[in-house]
Amino acid sequence: MNRKYRKTIIAGNWKMNLLPSEVKGYGEKLKCLAPKVKWCEIVICPPSLMLQAALKTFSNARIHVGAQNICTEAKGAYTGEISAAQVKDLGAKYVIVGHSERRQYYGETDKQVNLKVNIAIENGLIPIICLGETLEQREMGITLDHIRLQLKIALSGVPADKIRKVVIAYEPVWAIGTGKTATSEEAGEVCKEIRAQLRSLYGARIARSISILYGGSMNGDNAAELLAQPDIDGGLIGGASLDPEKFYSIILAANQ
Numbered sequence: 267m268n269r270k271y272r273k274t275i276i277a278g279n280w281k282m283n284l285l286p287s288e289v290k291g292y293g294e295k296l297k298c299l300a301p302k303v304k305w306c307e308i309v310i311c312p313p314s315l316m317l318q319a320a321l322k323t324f325s326n327a328r329i330h331v332g333a334q335n336i337c338t339e340a341k342g343a344y345t346g347e348i349s350a351a352q353v354k355d356l357g358a359k360y361v362i363v364g365h366s367e368r369r370q371y372y373g374e375t376d377k378q379v380n381l382k383v384n385i386a387i388e389n390g391l392i393p394i395i396c397l398g399e400t401l402e403q404r405e406m407g408i409t410l411d412h413i414r415l416q417l418k419i420a421l422s423g424v425p426a427d428k429i430r431k432v433v434i435a436y437e438p439v440w441a442i443g444t445g446k447t448a449t450s451e452e453a454g455e456v457c458k459e460i461r462a463q464l465r466s467l468y469g470a471r472i473a474r475s476i477s478i479l480y481g482g483s484m485n486g487d488n489a490a491e492l493l494a495q496p497d498i499d500g501g502l503i504g505g506a507s508l509d510p511e512k513f514y515s516i517i518l519a520a521n522q
């Protein structure tokens with residue numbers, strides 16, 4: 267982490283877990299645990315139909331809310347989709363874009379990720395752009411090439427004056443929900459490369475201001491070591507974000 271230049275962010279991705287009726291209870295517990303956290307920005311990304319409940323619960327706390335996905339299109343006949351403008355209008359601040367589960371299970375392409383990044387920014391949402399290699403790609407030694415390509419496509423058309431409104435999450439696909447975590451060196455190496463590419467695309471000043479998160483089985487035991495890497499500025503947390511106490515142990519680990 268480098269607090270001098272960029273924000274530390276601890277974001278929870280609930281995926282398709284918890285019920286609307288459980289949001290308030292979760293929120294009260296988290297607010298009790300983390301009443302005045304100043305060392306990082308806390309973000310909760312619930313399923314879309316729980317966004318409103320989460321926004322209400324966290325309205326009196328320093329806890330922000332994000333969606334897990336948005337549509338590539340601005341509005342219209344796209345049954346079942348949710349637009350960036352709708353998410354923004356509710357009051358959410360962030361949106362996860364290009365999560366590997368959307369790429370893997372719903373065939374989301376790099377091109378669609380790019381459209382979502384741009385439409386999120388246009389509507390005043392901060393996209394948390396997920397990048398990550400599969401185990402096969404890591405074993406083939408093409409991790410950095412793959413990440414560079416994903417990043418370049420995701421940011422296509424994003425001008426320099428808007429790029430500060432972007433967060434990157436490095437999430438090795440083989441580490442998500444598997445209990446396998448990248449070592450801090452492995453994660454640190456990829457995040458360093460992401461920053462190097464941001465530097466070559468947007469210059470050093472902008473690159474050093476962008477928060478890069480790690481995601482993939484992060485928990486209270488491994489968070490401190492991962493977050494000690496200079497280019498890892500926070501975490502995107504799935505499983506461990508479902509329990510306020512486990513999530514808070516990661517928030518605490520970010521206080522270093």
Ligand code: PEP
Pocket residue numbers: 279281437441442443444445481482483484502503504505506
């Ligand atoms: C994620 O969903 O982004 C994630 C990192 O999940 P988990 O923490 O469960 O691996």
